[in-house]
Amino acid sequence: MKKKLSVVARAALLATSVSLLSPLAAQAQNITTVNGKPVPQSRADVLLQQATRQGQQPRTPELEAQVRDEVVLREMFVQEAVKRGLSTTKEYRDQIELARQGILIRELFTDFQKKNPVTDADIQAEYDKFKAQAGGSEYRARHILVEKEDEAKDIIAKLKGGAKFEDLAKKLSKDPGSGANGGDLDWANPNSYVPEFSAALTKLKKGETTQEPVKSQFGYHVIKLEDTRESQPPSLEEVKPQIQQRLNQIKLTEFRDQIKAKSKTDYKFQTN
Template sequence: MKKLSITARASLLALAIPLLHGCAEPGKATGEGADAAGNVAIVNGKAVPRSRVEVLLQQATRGGQPKTPELEAQVKDEIVLREMFMQEAEKLGLARTADYKAQMELARQSIMIRELFNDYSKKNPVTDEEIKAEYDKAKAQQGGTEYHARHILVEKEADALALIKQIKAGAKFDELAKAHSKDQGSGSNGGDLDWANPNSYVPEFGQALTKLKKGEMTETPVKTEYGYHIIKLEDTREAGFPSLDEVKPRIQQSLAQQKLAKYREDIKAKAKTDYKFSQ
């Protein structure tokens, strides 16, 4: 029989379910030992409440496990075995050790922090309007028309004007790019920038590019923070872009993570402390 596993975060004491399965066949323990009060079992005179099973099942299904009779039976097995092991640990006085108390404090913090963020996410869900706005923004930046361009980047405007004059006189654009362009990445390839959306460039460059027709070159140098550009448009094409339905789950997850990150930073910013974070 295939053994199921419960996510590691579901187990605060890090007991591995696969190690416990040999004690009882899943299915056989279901309902056995349960009483009218809703307890799963009685271990050495102490009741094991059903509520523990529900909590662990909830953790398991939240982590992606489907809720099946087999999983429920295995969770019951673990809950009962945990009670047995806990009673033995308490009998040995392990709950009074410093190491146990330190680990319990860390576990308490982890649970509280997780609940804090879960509570925030429930109260601040990502809306359809936010998803649509993010989709439209990405589509504007990455979709639409793509441009295949070349450019030559030089430091001085006079140098750019001289190169434009040479190109008009018959010099080859790609050869001049290899010889003179400061942009080593594209210069070695004849100034080729490949296909890209104009929004991926600095504004001055992108605006000048969209004004060109296929085969045209800028008549005057285009100044940006990097220097002076001579831009040539090789061709254009319509870029494909996925539908909103295709990318909605990914956008929703990304926005949820961004909201949580901001919430974390807000808490950090308003806290008063003399501690200096390393990052």
């Protein structure tokens, strides 16, 4: 009889312990209650993740306290808004739908990027293409831009008479970017200029000036070649973040286009 009572007593004690612990466990999952309604810790966790994503903000005890305060305040304000019937208005429902769509779209693209990451091989291949395009010679040139051919011819005559190129550029050039610097265009690949300018520039030898005005869409140029050198493209490590970002964007754009292409609608997009 004693053994039976002992077993029953232990079972009762265990049940009592579990029932006492259950509220404590539930309480640990909540920050507090507001007017009897629990405020779950998971809300604060989500806000903390957003605040500290990609190292934008360090996770500190002060930040955690601020987030908890924010979550509890939100619950207070939401309860008041519901009391006033604001959760039943059309404006509220429309905004909720837009918010729902925004969250789902963000999750869609995030999921795609996780499953289709840009690999090191992708980055290397893109860098190799960039390096090939940036290869070759770079030219350091000066130019003087004027509106009329006669003005350009007059400048060439003055240069032949001993005038300094830099002085004439500062005084006469219509190019606001280089004129103040004596016409200096710094180092650049000739392909970065308009074709007429590039063709004239690459025919010059170091120190030479064009003997005829060079016409382009901007006006008439007098060009001087200061020097040439082999191009020095940046290293892979220097441009890796930009390449990765660009390839990610390309993948996302292709993914969006695929979804658009397979979706059935008679709507005509006004912009692409």
